[in-house]
Amino acid sequence: MEKQTATKLFESLSSGVRLDIYRLLVKCGRGGMVAGQIAATLDLPPNNVSFHLKGMTHAGLVTVEQEGRFQRYRANLPQMLELIAYLTEECCAGHPEQCLTLPAESCCPEAALPPISTTPSES
Amino acid sequence: MEKQTATKLFESLSSGVRLDIYRLLVKCGRGGMVAGQIAATLDLPPNNVSFHLKGMTHAGLVTVEQEGRFQRYRANLPQMLELIAYLTEECCAGHPEQCLTLPAESCCPEAALPPISTTPSES
DNA sequence: TCAATATTACAAGAACTATTGAAATATTGT
DNA sequence: ACAATATTTCAATAGTTCTTGTAATATTGA
Numbered sequence: 001m002e003k004q005t006a007t008k009l010f011e012s013l014s015s016g017v018r019l020d021i022y023r024l025l026v027k028c029g030r031g032g033m034v035a036g037q038i039a040a041t042l043d044l045p046p047n048n049v050s051f052h053l054k055g056m057t058h059a060g061l062v063t064v065e066q067e068g069r070f071q072r073y074r075a076n077l078p079q080m081l082e083l084i085a086y087l088t089e090e091c092c093a094g095h096p097e098q099c100l101t102l103p104a105e106s107c108c109p110e111a112a113l114p115p116i117s118t119t120p121s122e123s
Numbered sequence: 124m125e126k127q128t129a130t131k132l133f134e135s136l137s138s139g140v141r142l143d144i145y146r147l148l149v150k151c152g153r154g155g156m157v158a159g160q161i162a163a164t165l166d167l168p169p170n171n172v173s174f175h176l177k178g179m180t181h182a183g184l185v186t187v188e189q190e191g192r193f194q195r196y197r198a199n200l201p202q203m204l205e206l207i208a209y210l211t212e213e214c215c216a217g218h219p220e221q222c223l224t225l226p227a228e229s230c231c232p233e234a235a236l237p238p239i240s241t242t243p244s245e246s
Numbered sequence: 247t248c249a250a251t252a253t254t255a256c257a258a259g260a261a262c263t264a265t266t267g268a269a270a271t272a273t274t275g276t
Numbered sequence: 277a278c279a280a281t282a283t284t285t286c287a288a289t290a291g292t293t294c295t296t297g298t299a300a301t302a303t304t305g306a
Contacts, residue, residue, distance in 0.1 A: 048264085068273060
């Protein structure tokens with residue numbers, strides 16, 4: 001993942017409105033929601049929601065599909081997983097067991113996140 | 124996790140400079156880095172790095188510890204894991220197998236992320 | 247104490263973002 | 277074609293953030 005992609009995704013989630021929208025879409029999963037439904041659920045002006053959805057779509061955080069006169073939005077979960085992978089790349093320089101005081105299974109979980117680099121990096 | 128905490132964390136990662144700093148600290152793991160070392164490694168003005176580190180510390184994204192005249196910064200990984208958990212709360216309304224076209228083990232990984240709610244939510 | 251180094255605090259300007267309201271576009275059903 | 281609905285676009289304002297330079301603070305070692 002490129003840095004610019006990552007910053008755009010994080011920027012998309014740095015607003016309370018967009019975070020609410022994204023979490024709502026995550027809950028809805030594959031089904032997604034249409035724009036008006038999102039606005040009604042979160043009790044926000046439709047044009048404001050549309051404004052934020054446009055940005056989120058452009059960033060790749062959500063996807064959109066036209067359904068007649070409706071626009072159905074869905075959370076782009078694969079993108080989120082890539083983002084987390086990007087963030088934890090070379091986590092602890094190949095020594096995930098070092099990860100602070102967390103229970104081992106909570107940090108750098110090989111089952112969920114991409115392979116951890118085993119190349120320590122020093123500067 | 125509260126919404127404001129989450130937005131602050133995402134905002135902290137929405138700048139290329141801060142994202143570079145955080146990823147660098149993630150790589151260094153438990154060892155962390157002192158401010159000047161970070162600035163030198165990323166080839167940035169020390170005061171600019173300090174400015175961003177202050178914000179990141181305030182957001183809880185990194186921790187800081189004094190070492191004589193040095194300030195040693197470390198990535199706050201537990202906070203990041205909580206953030207991911209917050210984001211994927213009630214993922215797919217309790218039906219993680221619905222998560223798009225991802226291989227099942229990549230989405231809503233029970234092994235790594237907190238328990239998935241089993242209560243479907245409809246609006 | 248004094249000089250040197252590491253880091254932070256402050257101030258100013260440009261650039262960007264969020265919110266709102268009004269208008270425009272597109273689709274549906276009659 | 278026409279009216280109704282869903283959604284987006286546009287414009288304007290207020291507020292916020294980023295960067296840079298300069299000054300201040302704190303620690304170290306002589």
